[in-house]
Amino acid sequence: MTDVVGDPIELRRRLDEARAKGKRVGLVPTMGALHAGHRSLIDRAVTDCDVVAVTVFVNPLQFAPDEDLDAYPRTLDDDVALASAAGAAVVFAPDDAAMYPEPIRTVVHVEELSVGLEGASRPTHFDGVTTVVAKLFQIAGPCRGYFGEKDFQQLALVRRMVADLSMPVEVVGCPIVREPDGLALSSRNRYLSPDERAAATVLSQALAVGAAAVGNGERDPDDVEAAVAAVIAAEPRAALDYAAVRRPDTLQRPEIIDEPVRLLVAATVGTTRLIDNLAAAPPLPPG
Numbered sequence: 001m002t003d004v005v006g007d008p009i010e011l012r013r014r015l016d017e018a019r020a021k022g023k024r025v026g027l028v029p030t031m032g033a034l035h036a037g038h039r040s041l042i043d044r045a046v047t048d049c050d051v052v053a054v055t056v057f058v059n060p061l062q063f064a065p066d067e068d069l070d071a072y073p074r075t076l077d078d079d080v081a082l083a084s085a086a087g088a089a090v091v092f093a094p095d096d097a098a099m100y101p102e103p104i105r106t107v108v109h110v111e112e113l114s115v116g117l118e119g120a121s122r123p124t125h126f127d128g129v130t131t132v133v134a135k136l137f138q139i140a141g142p143c144r145g146y147f148g149e150k151d152f153q154q155l156a157l158v159r160r161m162v163a164d165l166s167m168p169v170e171v172v173g174c175p176i177v178r179e180p181d182g183l184a185l186s187s188r189n190r191y192l193s194p195d196e197r198a199a200a201t202v203l204s205q206a207l208a209v210g211a212a213a214v215g216n217g218e219r220d221p222d223d224v225e226a227a228v229a230a231v232i233a234a235e236p237r238a239a240l241d242y243a244a245v246r247r248p249d250t251l252q253r254p255e256i257i258d259e260p261v262r263l264l265v266a267a268t269v270g271t272t273r274l275i276d277n278l279a280a281a282p283p284l285p286p287g
């Protein structure tokens with residue numbers, strides 16, 4: 001049976017109790033509307049850890065005023081059922097007052113990594129993410145934290161925050177779960193009309209074209225980004241935000257692609273903004 005807890009102190013008490021018995025704690029932070037992508041994180045945590053807490057909190061701090069905070073899907077009963085079926089011990093689903101009893105005056109800001117890509121069009125987003133994740137880590141206590149590569153920039157930021165602030169958390173990155181046609185699972189996919197849903201596969205197709213170019217020896221990030229952008233441009237329902245080549249750890253743009261890189265893309269399909277990314281590696285030198 002999976003218990004639902006709304007009180008941060010109660011969650012901490014339970015997880016402290018588990019640690020006192022020598023159990024390893026896993027934490028899976030989410031905003032709910034759980035799908036098979038989240039499930040893969042919970043499955044991994046359940047495999048690695050003795051006690052798994054899934055958090056379900058639609059964090060107002062990471063939404064800009066014009067974003068979809070109110071419309072964001074909230075499906076707690078289904079989320080608890082999914083977490084329970086996956087073997088999570090507890091779902092932490094606090095309300096806004098439990099997480100932010102006072103207007104927050106302390107913000108965790110990760111320099112450089114939070115600038116550009118998602119940070120360009122969502123300038124306050126990552127401060128909201130790192131602040132809430134820091135809070136969740138404080139509430140949960142020492143643990144392993146599971147994050148999806150789907151939000152690649154977020155994962156890089158969380159890793160850096162944990163290292164910089166010596167948080168007692170081991171961050172585990174998990175691969176992107178996709179639909180059979182390549183679309184990365186996302187809670188926002190439910191906003192897509194059938195036509196838009198069909199068009200949304202263009203993101204993963206564009207990334208595959210970029211990764212093939214890198215794999216075939218294209219070393220100029222400009223040309224790879226142009227190849228990705230061209231695929232998106234050919235889909236009338238999609239509008240490109242960015243197509244980017246980045247180093248996977250620092251998220252800096254390489255001058256020349258001489259090591260494995262990450263290709264990242266964001267595009268709006270209809271009115272829904274989608275993101276995706278893919279690893280790409282240059283060919284091995286001959287010999």
Ligand code: AMP
Binds near residue numbers: 036041150176
């Ligand atoms: P969210 O509820 O969108 O904040 O996502 C919670 C966690 O699930 C984040 O670490 C995401 O990166 C991860 N996640 C979301 N979609 C996927 C996916 N398709 N594959 C793997 N992880 C995912």
